[in-house]
Amino acid sequence: MAADAHKLEIFRGLVKFKSNTQKIWGVLILLSIITAIEVVLGIYKPEILNAHVLGMKALNWIFIILTVVKAYYITWDFMHMRDEVASLRRMVVWTGVFLISYLIFIILQEGGYVHNVFDNGFVKMDF
Amino acid sequence: MDTTVVKTSAENKRWGGGTEPLKTSYGKMMMWFFITSDALTFAGFLAAYGFSRFKFADSWPIADNVFTHVPFIHGNYPMIFVAFMTFILIISSVTMVLAVDAGHHKNKAKVTIYMFLTILGGLVFLSSQAYEWTTFIKGTYGAVSTKGGNILHIMDGQGNQVALKDFAIAQSSDREQHESRKGLWFTSETALPSYTFDEVLAGFKANPDLVVRTTYTGEDGHKTTLSRSESLKELETKGKKVVEGANLKQNEYGSPLFANYFFFITGFHGFHVSIGIMLNIIIFFNVLLGTYERRGSYEMVEKVGLYWHFVDLVWVFVFTFFYLV
Numbered sequence: 001m002a003a004d005a006h007k008l009e010i011f012r013g014l015v016k017f018k019s020n021t022q023k024i025w026g027v028l029i030l031l032s033i034i035t036a037i038e039v040v041l042g043i044y045k046p047e048i049l050n051a052h053v054l055g056m057k058a059l060n061w062i063f064i065i066l067t068v069v070k071a072y073y074i075t076w077d078f079m080h081m082r083d084e085v086a087s088l089r090r091m092v093v094w095t096g097v098f099l100i101s102y103l104i105f106i107i108l109q110e111g112g113y114v115h116n117v118f119d120n121g122f123v124k125m126d127f
Numbered sequence: 128m129d130t131t132v133v134k135t136s137a138e139n140k141r142w143g144g145g146t147e148p149l150k151t152s153y154g155k156m157m158m159w160f161f162i163t164s165d166a167l168t169f170a171g172f173l174a175a176y177g178f179s180r181f182k183f184a185d186s187w188p189i190a191d192n193v194f195t196h197v198p199f200i201h202g203n204y205p206m207i208f209v210a211f212m213t214f215i216l217i218i219s220s221v222t223m224v225l226a227v228d229a230g231h232h233k234n235k236a237k238v239t240i241y242m243f244l245t246i247l248g249g250l251v252f253l254s255s256q257a258y259e260w261t262t263f264i265k266g267t268y269g270a271v272s273t274k275g276g277n278i279l280h281i282m283d284g285q286g287n288q289v290a291l292k293d294f295a296i297a298q299s300s301d302r303e304q305h306e307s308r309k310g311l312w313f314t315s316e317t318a319l320p321s322y323t324f325d326e327v328l329a330g331f332k333a334n335p336d337l338v339v340r341t342t343y344t345g346e347d348g349h350k351t352t353l354s355r356s357e358s359l360k361e362l363e364t365k366g367k368k369v370v371e372g373a374n375l376k377q378n379e380y381g382s383p384l385f386a387n388y389f390f391f392i393t394g395f396h397g398f399h400v401s402i403g404i405m406l407n408i409i410i411f412f413n414v415l416l417g418t419y420e421r422r423g424s425y426e427m428v429e430k431v432g433l434y435w436h437f438v439d440l441v442w443v444f445v446f447t448f449f450y451l452v
Contacts, residue, residue, distance in 0.1 A: 020228050028221045035217070039210040042191075042451045050348060057348075060452045067447040071440055078224045078436045080429075088149040092159050100170040107174040111181025118182070 007082045010073075027077045034066050158430045162437045165399075169441050172395065173448055176388045186277070186342045188381030189350065190450045192288075196262045209450050212255045213442065219248025220439040223407075227432045230425025235414065238428060242411040245435065249404040256397050263389065266372030269320070270379040271327060271339075273365040278381050280340040281331065282352060291369065294330040294337065295322040320369040327369055328362055342381050389449065396445055399438050406431045 008017045010027070017023035041049070041059060049059040076082045081089055149156055180187050191205040198208070226241035269291035271279040281289050300323050307315040331337050339358035345351040353361060370379045378386035410431050419425045 020231075021225065024221060024224050024228065028217065031217050032214070035210065035213055038447075038451060039206050042206045045348075063447050063451045067443055070443050074220065074436055074440050074443065078220055078439075079433055080227075085150045088151060088156065088159065092163050096163050096166050096170075099167055100174075103170055103174050104177065107178045108181055111178040112184075114182045115184050 006080070010077065023077060027073050031070055031073060034070050038063060038066055152426060154430055155426065155433070158433045162433060165437065166441075169392075169395075169444070172388075172392050173444060176392060176448065179382075179384050179388065183382055183384070185344045186382060187344070188342075188378075188385050189344070189348075192350070193263070193380045193385075194259070194450060195267070196258075198258055206450065208255070208259070209446065212252060212259075213446050215248055215252050215255065216439045216442050219245050219252065220436055222248060223432045223435045227425075227429045230419070230428045233420070233425065235417070235420055238414050238419075238425060239411070242407060242414060242428070246404055246407045246411060249400055249407065249435075253397060253400055253404070256393065256400075259393075260390075263386070264372050264374065266370075266379045268379070269322070269369060269371045271324065271362065271366045272368050272370045272377065273361075274367045275365065276383075277342045277365075278370065278379065279342070279361065279366065280350070281327075282338050282340050284336040284338070286352070288340070289337065291322050291327055291330075291371075294334050295326040296329040296333060298323070298326050298329060300325075320371045322369050324366055324368050328366065331362060332359070392445060393449070396438070396441055399441065403431075403435050403438050406434065 006020045006023070008020065008023050009015065010017075010023070010030075015026065017026055041062065045059060049057065049062065051058050053061055075093075081093070151159075194209060195203045195205045196208060197204045222241045222244040226238050226245060229237035229241060267290070268280065268288045271281070273279060281291065281294070283289050302319065302323065304319050305311075305314070305316045307313070335355065337358070338352055338355055339361050340350050340352045341361070343351050370377045372379055373383075373386040373389075375383070375387055375390065377383055380386070410428055413419060413427065414425075419427060
């Protein structure tokens, strides 16, 4: 692959890098900032973010969203998914995202149910 | 008649073979498919972790109370060391992608340097993980396990956890470790904890400012601390044995399941990192020997790079679900 075959835009064209190397450093800075935000929030845990949103602490939603953002940039720019054809990208990403979302949904649903059985039911510690 | 015959020779570009419908080589495509399946494996483990965590939602250990160590420094610093580990892995991902980029430009010297730095980053990460495991296995303060298997932490009046060795009062005891050569030959036990439960109880009674922190999380997101009288009652009626450190059977930080998942998932990830380092070393020597120079393509660096980035990707998730959430 020629060096100029890389797509050099991130943020949907908001930031455009001059070369692939420059893009790599740019993405590193972005990932470092996100990690730093996560660590600072993880250490201080602001009281205001402990409110529950959609059944989970707001802070935890922030962590998970930031993680997905990080995963996106690692896959798209470090693993050059941005430069692959759409069919390969969809084969890999859609398959994974669909199966993993489904798995997480059913497993966590079940975990929450078992917790309720312990909490409200007569069973205290069975399995 | 001629017009209806479909050509089957290699001249037909689409079906004659030799084309790449996904515009990528066979090896790279297969690395992507391997990564997809491996991602599903890790997703299975992390989802199982999530299941147990949801199931024991109010008694799950809080990571900030567990991973608080930084090498060479004493004190309580949650998150710092694991943030360092995350950063190391991201940096080694960057040097890897720089090596791939240098490979595209057929710049052997640069590929060599960046591959070397990547291997170095991987080794630093693995050593950090070894440190993390060691401190986790050794434990910090020690705790008391109840008859029901819950963990009680001993706290001073200011809300700091106290190590058992700081207040336990030595007492004579006839109990010694059961080794197979001394007793029943077909069974044995692991080393006994440094203190017996009675010694801890005596020390607890002698220090009136000590209280007990239970394994249950209160409304405020912290573990519930009992009053002095409740603490005494809890220890006397429910306390059973002393737990030091963590292994697959017991865990001084809380639920043994937490330790099991920690060992299993970070262990599996560490195994992936070790394999990645091994592959990187092989590629590194191939680069040195000029194998890819002769082949005219550094694509092998790219394939191993994909795997290495995937390992980084998994760690991003492990970091979130074990240390942050």
